[in-house]
Amino acid sequence: xxxxxxxxxxxxxxxxxxxxxxxxxxxxxxxxxxxxxxxxxxxxxxxxxxxxxxxxxxxxxxxxxxxxxxxxxxxxxxxxxxxxxxxxxxxxxxxxxxxxxxxxxxxxxxxxxxxxxxxxxxxxxxxxxxxxxxxxxxxxxxxxxxxxxxxxxxxxxxxxxxxxxxxxxxxxxxxxxxxxxxxxxxxxxxxxxxxxxxxxxxxxxxxxxxxxxxxxxxxxxxxxxxxxxxxxxxxxxxxxxxxxxxxxxxxxxxxxxxxxxxxxxxxxxxxxxxxxxxxxxxxxxxxxxxxxxxxxxxxxxxxxxxxxxxxxxxxxxxxxxxxxxxxxxxxxxxxxxxxxxxxxxxxxxxxxxxxxxxxxxxxxxxxxxxxxxxxxxxxxxxxxxxxxxxxxxxxxxxxxxxxxxxxxxxxxxxxxxxxxxxxxxxxxxxxx
Amino acid sequence: xxxxxxxxxxxxxxxxxxxxxxxxxxxxxxxxxxxxxxxxxxxxxxxxxxxxxxxxxxxxxxxxxxxxxxxxxxxxxxxxxxxxxxxxxxxxxxxxxxxxxxxxxxxxxxxxxxxxxxxxxxxxxxxxxxxxxxxxxxxxxxxxxxxxxxxxxxxxxxxxxxxxxxxxxxxxxxxxxxxxxxxxxxxxxxxxxxxxxxxxxxxxxxxxxxxxxxxxxxxxxxxxxxxxxxxxxxxxxxxxxxxxxxxxxxxxxxxxxxxxxxxxxxxxxxxxxxxxxxxxxxxxxxxxxxxxxxxxxxxxxxxxxxxxxxxxxxxxxxxxxxxxxxxxxxxxxxxxxxxxxx
Numbered sequence: 001x002x003x004x005x006x007x008x009x010x011x012x013x014x015x016x017x018x019x020x021x022x023x024x025x026x027x028x029x030x031x032x033x034x035x036x037x038x039x040x041x042x043x044x045x046x047x048x049x050x051x052x053x054x055x056x057x058x059x060x061x062x063x064x065x066x067x068x069x070x071x072x073x074x075x076x077x078x079x080x081x082x083x084x085x086x087x088x089x090x091x092x093x094x095x096x097x098x099x100x101x102x103x104x105x106x107x108x109x110x111x112x113x114x115x116x117x118x119x120x121x122x123x124x125x126x127x128x129x130x131x132x133x134x135x136x137x138x139x140x141x142x143x144x145x146x147x148x149x150x151x152x153x154x155x156x157x158x159x160x161x162x163x164x165x166x167x168x169x170x171x172x173x174x175x176x177x178x179x180x181x182x183x184x185x186x187x188x189x190x191x192x193x194x195x196x197x198x199x200x201x202x203x204x205x206x207x208x209x210x211x212x213x214x215x216x217x218x219x220x221x222x223x224x225x226x227x228x229x230x231x232x233x234x235x236x237x238x239x240x241x242x243x244x245x246x247x248x249x250x251x252x253x254x255x256x257x258x259x260x261x262x263x264x265x266x267x268x269x270x271x272x273x274x275x276x277x278x279x280x281x282x283x284x285x286x287x288x289x290x291x292x293x294x295x296x297x298x299x300x301x302x303x304x305x306x307x308x309x310x311x312x313x314x315x316x317x318x319x320x321x322x323x324x325x326x327x328x329x330x331x332x333x334x335x336x337x338x339x340x341x342x343x344x345x346x347x348x349x350x351x352x353x354x355x356x357x358x359x360x361x362x363x364x365x366x367x368x369x370x371x372x373x374x375x376x377x378x379x380x381x382x383x384x385x386x387x388x389x390x391x392x393x394x395x396x397x398x399x400x401x402x403x404x405x406x407x408x409x410x411x412x413x414x415x416x417x418x419x420x421x422x423x424x425x426x427x428x429x430x431x432x
Numbered sequence: 433x434x435x436x437x438x439x440x441x442x443x444x445x446x447x448x449x450x451x452x453x454x455x456x457x458x459x460x461x462x463x464x465x466x467x468x469x470x471x472x473x474x475x476x477x478x479x480x481x482x483x484x485x486x487x488x489x490x491x492x493x494x495x496x497x498x499x500x501x502x503x504x505x506x507x508x509x510x511x512x513x514x515x516x517x518x519x520x521x522x523x524x525x526x527x528x529x530x531x532x533x534x535x536x537x538x539x540x541x542x543x544x545x546x547x548x549x550x551x552x553x554x555x556x557x558x559x560x561x562x563x564x565x566x567x568x569x570x571x572x573x574x575x576x577x578x579x580x581x582x583x584x585x586x587x588x589x590x591x592x593x594x595x596x597x598x599x600x601x602x603x604x605x606x607x608x609x610x611x612x613x614x615x616x617x618x619x620x621x622x623x624x625x626x627x628x629x630x631x632x633x634x635x636x637x638x639x640x641x642x643x644x645x646x647x648x649x650x651x652x653x654x655x656x657x658x659x660x661x662x663x664x665x666x667x668x669x670x671x672x673x674x675x676x677x678x679x680x681x682x683x684x685x686x687x688x689x690x691x692x693x694x695x696x697x698x699x700x701x702x703x704x705x706x707x708x709x710x711x712x713x714x715x716x717x718x719x720x721x722x723x724x725x726x727x728x729x730x731x732x733x734x735x736x737x738x739x740x741x742x743x744x745x746x747x748x749x750x751x752x753x754x755x756x757x758x759x760x761x762x763x764x765x766x767x768x769x770x771x772x773x774x
Contacts, residue, residue, distance in 0.1 A: 059533060060533055060537070062533075063529060063530050063532065063533035063534075064530065066486065066489075066529060067525065067526040067529035067530060068526070070489075070492075070493060070522060070525060070526070071522045071526070073493060073496055073497065073500075074496060074511060074518060074522060076500065076507075076511075077496075077499075077500065077507050077508055077510065077511025077512060077518075078511045078512055078515050078518055078519070079512070081508035081509065081511065081512035082508070084500065084504055084505075084507055084508040084511075085504055085505045085508040087504075088500055088501070088504020088505070088507060088508065088729065089504060089729045089730050089733045090733070091500075092497070092500030092501035092502075092504050092507065092729070093501040093729070093733050093736065093737050093740075095497045095500055095501065096494065096497035096498050096500060096501035096502075096737060096740075097501075097737075097740050098497070099490060099493045099494040099497040100494055100497075100740060100741065100744045100745065100748065101740065101744050103490050103493060103494075104487065104490045104494070104744075104748045104752075105748075105751075107486040107487045107489070107490045108486075108487040108490075108748075108751055108752055108755055109751075110486065111482065111483040111484065111486055111487060111755070112483065112755055112758065114482070114483075114772050115482060115483045115759060115770075115772060115773075116758070117770075117771075117772060118770070119758060119759075120758075159730075164729075164730040164732070164733075165729075165730055165732045165733045165736070166732070168732070168736050394508075394512035394515075395512070395578075395580050396512055396515050396581075400515050400516055403516075404515075404516075404519045407519065407523060411523060411526065411527075415526070415530060418530075418534065422534065422537050422538075425537070425538075426537070
């Protein structure tokens with residue numbers, strides 16, 4: 001393998017692992033803040049215990065999110081130096097603003113929250129975790145605005161052989177990026193809701209501190225129910241933007257080869273990339289893809305063949321990731337609606353509770369699949385229509401990247417296993 | 433002053449602030465195996481850093497981010513050129529970062545020993561690597577006309593680079609010992625002062641040696657010869673060096689720590705001003721250097737970033753000072769029994 005492929009694998013792996021931790025941080029911080037606020041307002045100690053119990057799980061996870069994030073920022077320089085030179089004027093400033101305006105806030109106040117239970121007033125202590133939740137979500141916004149520039153570049157001119165900033169306003173009001181942001185953070189809220197529900201269900205099945213975990217479950221449920229519906233509805237409109245702005249990605253998501261109108265959607269298809277067709281296409285819903293993409297049954301949807309082979313994203317991976325994301329998303333809606341119907345007699349529904357324990361990984365898989373669609377589907381471009389991934393890589397020795405990739409795999413897998421072990425260990429504790 | 437120069441100075445200041453703030457964390461971690469005898473003392477080390485280390489590390493991320501935003505070409509050349517050194521630095525910082533959260537979570541001596549070792553490696557290695565990296569930047573690294581680094585990790589491990597690495601380890605260890613004196617009581621506090629006193633002459637000697645070495649190994653002094661007034665910057669580290677000794681002898685830990693901060697900050701600024709207007713001098717030819725002129729962002733980006741910095745950096749400084757004030761007290765038995773303590 002060459003430097004390019006190794007760098008791509010390294011970045012994909014580092015992002016994948018980073019994104020195991022980040023979504024839980026985004027959602028759980030809000031839930032903990034909500035619980036602590038309830039404690040401040042009602043004086044009910046149960047909510048304080050809740051904030052501490054879920055706060056501990058939040059912190060174990062948070063540490064990994066921070067350390068794996070640092071490597072991502074620096075990889076743009078180490079592995080993608082030509083990219084950094086070409087778009088640093090815009091992309092670099094978004095990362096720098098993220099650190100200055102959000103990450104400082106999050107890192108400082110998370111420490112104040114941990115060590116300040118006795119030193120600060122009750123209200124101010126609760127404010128600290130709200131600041132953490134706000135900063136975490138703000139941090140995600142700047143990062144996704146940066147990613148949004150890669151997906152749908154705006155506000156630049158090509159000058160001095162690189163992309164220079166022309167309108168900062170255009171960069172930060174990039175509609176595609178905002179839509180991606182909402183899709184990602186609200187998806188993360190679903191994940192946090194499922195995490196809280198899953199852990200609570202495990203305790204409820206064992207009849208441990210039913211009051212505590214019953215309440216926790218319902219908080220997670222309410223959050224996940226609303227969030228999972230928002231993700232689905234908003235995901236549809238985001239799909240429209242993808243159809244408009246990144247037609248090759250949309251075609252790859254659906255393994256749709258021939259340009260046409262009234263395009264059906266097949267519930268079952270198996271792409272055959274080599275022969276530029278699908279080896280299986282079955283259960284077609286007439287005009288459905290045209291409707292999904294442009295809200296119009298007669299709309300023309302570009303097929304993959306409309307793009308030169310070197311301009312097409314990897315079809316099978318994009319196609320499968322999209323199917324997984326949508327499939328898991330649907331499953332999450334079904335599970336939360338089922339939970340909503342049974343919310344008042346959870347203990348009489350052990351089968352549902354058991355499902356919810358098993359469902360903890362589902363939103364994780366959905367989010368990872370979603371990012372695979374966004375990032376793999378953007379290929380061969382690192383900045384859509386502007387710079388190819390192969391032109392972005394650093395002029396460095398392959399051996400260097402091979403060694404660092406091996407180190408990433410070993411260290412990250414070790415840390416991720418330790419993290420999961422600790423999360424499981426502390427999730428099993430029964431609060432007194 | 434033009435935007436590029438303003439950002440060059442801010443760039444230098446950010447690195448200096450990072451070295452001052454994370455310097456004491458990295459120094460404490462380096463001293464852990466030498467100063468902490470009992471489990472309570474080890475935990476005092478962790479909790480002396482607990483409320484601060486994460487916020488301190490963000491200064492590194494910001495320094496990196498600002499290099500990317502204001503001088504993207506330098507960022508690209510510097511980070512890809514120093515690839516292996518940077519990866520080592522990142523992995524060290526990763527294992528340090530998780531120590532705090534992981535160590536107290538399992539009650540087993542082997543587990544704790546593991547994270548104590550990681551804290552030591554994750555503190556000593558970054559101090560050394562940052563020193564090696566910056567000494568090499570002061571000296572110039574072999575980048576060619578296409579801005580491609582012509583060397584390997586071993587190119588960086590030259591005698592001057594290593595001298596810089598040792599310099600940083602000494603500066604940070606001394607700085608950490610004084611922070612420990614601030615955050616501890618009783619015999620540990622006395623040992624912290626004793627360690628600072630022991631490190632002081634070695635550090636002072638090494639600084640002098642490093643300065644003399646720099647005269648021969650680098651062009652750092654050429655700016656100072658051209659504008660002798662700039663030599664006043666040297667008053668900061670030299671004054672700090674004297675004062676830190678005076679205050680430490682009087683057991684005034686905060687004042688001694690502040691003086692030590694001046695030594696670190698002044699040393700960093702001295703180096704950064706010495707390479708101006710290059711951010712990354714080339715050792716092959718001055719024409720190949722990465723400078724403000726050939727690597728800075730567009731004026732629009734620089735001015736927007738300046739606006740962002742002028743608004744947010746003072747706010748960050750304000751709440752970080754408040755954080756330091758809130759947790760300025762020594763770590764006591766009571767703090768160690770606190771349920772959230774590490």
